[in-house]
Amino acid sequence: MLVLTRKLGEGITIGNGIRVVILGVRGNKVRVGIEAPPQTEIYRDELYARIVEENRKAAGGANALETTARLLPALVQRRGRGKP
Amino acid sequence: MKLTTTRFGTIEVAEEVTLHFSDGIPGFPDTRRYIILDHDKESPIKWLQAVEQGDLAFPIIDPYDLVADYRVTVSPGDLAALGVDQSRNMVTFVILTIPNGAPERTTANLRAPVVVNPNTRLAKQVLVVEDYPIRYPIAETNPVGVECAT
Numbered sequence: 001m002l003v004l005t006r007k008l009g010e011g012i013t014i015g016n017g018i019r020v021v022i023l024g025v026r027g028n029k030v031r032v033g034i035e036a037p038p039q040t041e042i043y044r045d046e047l048y049a050r051i052v053e054e055n056r057k058a059a060g061g062a063n064a065l066e067t068t069a070r071l072l073p074a075l076v077q078r079r080g081r082g083k084p
Numbered sequence: 085m086k087l088t089t090t091r092f093g094t095i096e097v098a099e100e101v102t103l104h105f106s107d108g109i110p111g112f113p114d115t116r117r118y119i120i121l122d123h124d125k126e127s128p129i130k131w132l133q134a135v136e137q138g139d140l141a142f143p144i145i146d147p148y149d150l151v152a153d154y155r156v157t158v159s160p161g162d163l164a165a166l167g168v169d170q171s172r173n174m175v176t177f178v179i180l181t182i183p184n185g186a187p188e189r190t191t192a193n194l195r196a197p198v199v200v201n202p203n204t205r206l207a208k209q210v211l212v213v214e215d216y217p218i219r220y221p222i223a224e225t226n227p228v229g230v231e232c233a234t
Binding site for chain 2: 050
């Protein structure tokens, strides 16, 4: 990992069109500003990691079709919510 | 083309119905082509079945079946990646996590819906800014029996 030290207000340019700026430091929290092309995906690490973890669980769960079938009555009734 | 799956046996799939995930699905970056299969005619659950990987499938559902006022904002970058100009031109579904042996504890990932451009068949799982839960219990606060009594 490349390690750089920056002062408040200073930035880092990454490749063509991505810029990271240190906007504030308070205690153990750092505020970071990011400029990037709109198609660049930017996520907080932990949020992305949770999506990955959830997808893995979703793909691994309910291997048996009948497991899902047992779930259906509750779902279908829930679907009917709000209908007369 | 023929597709051999662990859950549905061997099925014939037309190329023109496949969905293309340019970046894969988070956690499964190398699998890009999927098809949607019905669970059965009655069921609101469908399956997002990988084309190249017969043992990879996600149970999915229309989020409006769970949360009637589900509204999400898809980023301009994601819209561009899908080739749509407005989010109302997209089809949205969410992935279910169904614990083995405990389907009543099933949750839906409302924070990261899958959006599809039905015209180009480009698809993507997006992270929305709205603070929806990643693990929304589908049998949550509404005891089914109570609701049905009304």
